[in-house]
Each structure stands twice: as structure tokens, then as C-alpha cells.
Amino acid sequence: MDHLVLEIGLAVVLIAVAGLLSVKLKFSVIPFYILVGMAVGPHAPKWGVFDFRFIESAPLIEFMGRLGVLFLLFYLGLEFSVGRLIKSGRSIVVGGTIYIAINFTLGLLFALLAGMPFKEMLVIAGITTISSSAIVAKVLVDLKRTANPETEMILGIIMFEDVFLAVYISILSGLVLSGSTSFAGVALSALIALGFMLAVLVIGRKAVPLLNKVLDIRSNELFLLVIFGGLMVIAGFSETIHVAEAIGALLVGLVLAETDHMKRIEHMILPFRDFFGAMFFFSFGLTIDPTTLGGAVWLSLGAVVITLIGNFVAGMLAGKSAGLSPKASVNIGLTIVSRGEFSIVMANLGKAGGLMTILQPFAALYVLILAILGPLLTKESKRVYKLFYARKENAKAKENAQAAERAQAERREG
Incomplete structure (x- = not known):
């Protein structure tokens, strides 16, 4: 522990260098943060007498990273409101069901074709189904897309995924760790997760006048303490009932977005979001x-x-299904393609159950590739859209022009 402060300082310097390099290359910063972490992590090779590995500080950095996820999702919630999300409730349920059904089915089929045993198939399907809340939040904020019409659907799918995750982890834990699972227990987990989300949203919306009074604090120090205290307690409590702490943070942000103090919270939380968010990756x-x-x-x-x-x-x-344009729909698919923390959780569950050892390196490499591709594809979503739809739009425009010409010719003749 003698060199803990030095290690943390070096970590911050390395993160800053990685960020500056990404800006220079005009590339997403996320892969750079991840790669530099790999290069100096506890698993990295030791170079002769020199040891650049971050070992002593790894647990503390990991905790700071968890805070980063909370701040990223909390800030994203502040960009929205409970009202906006409730209005899109039906389309979110439909969209979330479509997303889970397609990705989970493809994950199962892929594992089956790869010759995996049944339990390994279930773990791989879990790994390939759940998006990374942290990466999605970071990308939306960095690309300034929080006001886009499709972002409500993206947020809704993230929350829908978490309900699925609560159910799926219950099932998978029973099958992999104990060899059995209880239908009643799984149903209870799903109801608790869904009930908690709805309760926070409904009660939070009703409590807005009270929150406006409570948050009417002049001192910035006390104001931040109240905000941070509420954020940590709600996020921490959500984790105890099998709802991801990141989703708890998102819910708190959605509620506080309805208050008169939203702009002040947003302004004050920004440095914490950026610093701890970088520490997460x-x-x-x-x-x-x-x-x-x-x-x-x-x-x-x-x-x-x-x-x-x-x-x-x-x-x-x-x-x-939500009546969005093809361009907005392309943005949905590309923005939530990144995989991250939840995929690693699935792989660790497989390890705890004594399943095939390839699951962990598979999850790590799979997550790393998509953590690089996801932000890049999201940034270049306009080009991807044009690649698939330019010909179709040009053909439609040509057809409309020809129809207009025929109509003009008919009017002249008439």
C-alpha cells in the first residue's frame, strides 16, 4: 500500500495520454482507455526488472470505475425525464422484446453450431445478448445524441435488458451453480425488478414538488452531498434486489430531471462523470x-x-415498431451493439460453475472487439445508413420525379 497514491497518479496520467492520443487520431476514446488498462493490468507481462503492472491499486481503481458507471447513467437520466419515458412505454416494451428475442436466439444458435454443451450455450447466449450500459451512455453523451428521437428507445431497451438480466441470472445461477432452479423464485425476481423500477419512476414523479424544496440549498457542498447520498443509496439498494446499480442511477437521474434543479445538478456532476467514467474503462x-x-x-x-x-x-x-425513421432505427441498432460489464458477469458465472475455460477469454475478446467497433459504428452511423438506404432513396426520388413529370405532362395536355 506504500505506492498506492503513486499508482493512482500514474493511472490518471496514462488515461490522460490515451485520451490525448484518441483526440489526435479523431477516434473514440473508449478503446484507448481499455487498451492502456490491458497493457498495465495485473495480467500484463513483466518487462525484465521493470514492473509497470497496476496490482496494488487495482481494487481501488475498480471501485472508482463502478462510480464511473453510476455517474454516466445518472447523467444520461438527467437528459431525459420520467414523463418522456412513460409516454414511450408501449413502444419500449415491444422494441425491448424484439431486441432480446433476436439477439438471444442468435446467441443460442451460434453456440449450438460451435458445438457447445447446453449450459455453455446458455452462458454464451447471455454474453451476446446484453449491451453495455456504460459504453452506450458514454457514446450518446460524447456524440451529443441525447436529444435524438431514437434515444428514448435506446434507454428503454437498456432498462428492458436489465429486467431480462435479473430473470436470466436467476435461471442461469440455478442451473449452473446448484443444478436446479425454482420457477417461483425466477418470477419473483422479475416482479421485484420491474416493480422497483416502476415504483421509483411513479413515486419520484409524484415527489417532484417535495424534491424541489429539499434541493433548494445554497451551499454547493451540501447540495452535492445530498445528490450523491441519494444516488448512492438508491443505486446500492437496487443492487441488493438484483437490479443493476447502473439502472438505479439511471432511474434517479430520470426523476431529478423533472425538478427545477436539473441544470444545476447537470453542471455540477459533469466533472465527476468524465473523470470516473474514464476510470471505468x-x-x-x-x-x-x-x-x-x-x-x-x-x-x-x-x-x-x-x-x-x-x-x-x-x-x-x-x-x-415505434414509428421512427430508417435513419433513427439504424442509430438504435448501432448504438447498443457494444458489450461490456454484463457480458463479463455472465462469463464469471460460467467460471464459478466449472464450465469450459474458453468462456472467459471468449467474453474478454468479444467485449474488447465490440467496445472498439460499437463507438466507431455509432459515430459513422450516417455512412452505414447511406450504404444500405442510398440506392433505395435515390430510386424513390427518381420515381417521384418521374411521377411529377407525368402529372405535369397530363395537365399540359388537358
């Missing part, structure tokens, strides 16, 4: 062991291809 890199990735290359690449196809199709169908 760095800490994520620290957990990846580069030496184990080689044996899972082909399996990971195959899963990446399946995920890209599944997300694109699911995004198009979800967007269409």
Missing part, C-alpha cells in the same frame, strides 16, 4: 488477461458478426 482493461485471448479468436469473431447482424435487424424492427 481503464479498470475494465485491467481485468482482461491478454495472454488468454489467442485461443478464442475465431469463436469471438463469429460471435461479433452474429451480434452486428442481430443488432442491425433488431434496431430496424424496434425503430419501425
Whole structure:
């Protein structure tokens, strides 16, 4: 522990250098943070007498990373409101069901074709189904897309995924760890998760006048303490009832977005979001062991291809069900393609159950590839849209022009 402060300081310097490099190359910062974390993590090789690995500080950095996820999702919630999300309730349920059904089915089929046993199939399907809340939040904020019409659907799918995750982890834990599972227990987990989300949204909306009075605090210090205290308690409590703490943070943000103090909260939370958010992606890199990735290359690449196809199709169908334009629908599929913290949780569950050892390196490489591709594809979504729809739009425009010409000719003749 003697060098803990030095390690944290070096970590911040490395993160800053990675960020500056990404700006210079005009590329998403997320992959740079992850890669630099891998390069100096506990699993990285030791270079002779020099040891650049972050070992002593890894647990503290990991905790700071967890705070980063909370701030990222909390800030994203502030950009919206409970009212906006409730209005899109039906389309979110439909879109979320489409997204989960397509990606989960493709994950199962992929694992079956790869010759995996039944339990491994279930773990792989879980790994390939759930998006990364942290990466999605970071990308939406960085690309200034929080006001886009499709972002409500993206947020809704993230929350829908969490209800699915609560149910699925209950089932998978029973099958993998104990060999059995209770239908009543699974149903209870789902109801608790869904009930908690609805309760926070409904009660929070009713409590807005009270919150306006409570948050009428002049001192910035006390104001932040009250906000942080509420955020940590709600997020921490949500984790105890099997709702991801990140979703708890998102819910708090959605509620506070309805208050008169939203702009002040947003302004004051911004530095914490950026600092701790960067620490999350760095800490994520620290957990990846580069030496184990080689044996899972082909399996990971195959899963990446399946995920890209599944997300694109699911995004198009979800967007269409909500009456969104094809361009907005493409944005949905590409924005939520990133995989991250939840995929690693699934892989760790497989390890705890004594399943095939390839699951962890597969998950790490799969997540790393999509953490790089996801932000890049989201940034270039306009080009992707044009690639698939330019010809169709040009043909339609040509057809409309020809129809207009015929109509003019008919009027002249008449």
C-alpha cells in the first residue's frame, strides 16, 4: 500500500495520454482507455526488472470505475425525464422484446453450431445478448445524441435488458451453480425488478414538488452531498434486489430531471462523470488477461458478426415498431451493439460453475472487439445508413420525379 497514491497518479496520467492520443487520431476514446488498462493490468507481462503492472491499486481503481458507471447513467437520466419515458412505454416494451428475442436466439444458435454443451450455450447466449450500459451512455453523451428521437428507445431497451438480466441470472445461477432452479423464485425476481423500477419512476414523479424544496440549498457542498447520498443509496439498494446499480442511477437521474434543479445538478456532476467514467474503462482493461485471448479468436469473431447482424435487424424492427425513421432505427441498432460489464458477469458465472475455460477469454475478446467497433459504428452511423438506404432513396426520388413529370405532362395536355 506504500505506492498506492503513486499508482493512482500514474493511472490518471496514462488515461490522460490515451485520451490525448484518441483526440489526435479523431477516434473514440473508449478503446484507448481499455487498451492502456490491458497493457498495465495485473495480467500484463513483466518487462525484465521493470514492473509497470497496476496490482496494488487495482481494487481501488475498480471501485472508482463502478462510480464511473453510476455517474454516466445518472447523467444520461438527467437528459431525459420520467414523463418522456412513460409516454414511450408501449413502444419500449415491444422494441425491448424484439431486441432480446433476436439477439438471444442468435446467441443460442451460434453456440449450438460451435458445438457447445447446453449450459455453455446458455452462458454464451447471455454474453451476446446484453449491451453495455456504460459504453452506450458514454457514446450518446460524447456524440451529443441525447436529444435524438431514437434515444428514448435506446434507454428503454437498456432498462428492458436489465429486467431480462435479473430473470436470466436467476435461471442461469440455478442451473449452473446448484443444478436446479425454482420457477417461483425466477418470477419473483422479475416482479421485484420491474416493480422497483416502476415504483421509483411513479413515486419520484409524484415527489417532484417535495424534491424541489429539499434541493433548494445554497451551499454547493451540501447540495452535492445530498445528490450523491441519494444516488448512492438508491443505486446500492437496487443492487441488493438484483437490479443493476447502473439502472438505479439511471432511474434517479430520470426523476431529478423533472425538478427545477436539473441544470444545476447537470453542471455540477459533469466533472465527476468524465473523470470516473474514464476510470471505468481503464479498470475494465485491467481485468482482461491478454495472454488468454489467442485461443478464442475465431469463436469471438463469429460471435461479433452474429451480434452486428442481430443488432442491425433488431434496431430496424424496434425503430419501425415505434414509428421512427430508417435513419433513427439504424442509430438504435448501432448504438447498443457494444458489450461490456454484463457480458463479463455472465462469463464469471460460467467460471464459478466449472464450465469450459474458453468462456472467459471468449467474453474478454468479444467485449474488447465490440467496445472498439460499437463507438466507431455509432459515430459513422450516417455512412452505414447511406450504404444500405442510398440506392433505395435515390430510386424513390427518381420515381417521384418521374411521377411529377407525368402529372405535369397530363395537365399540359388537358
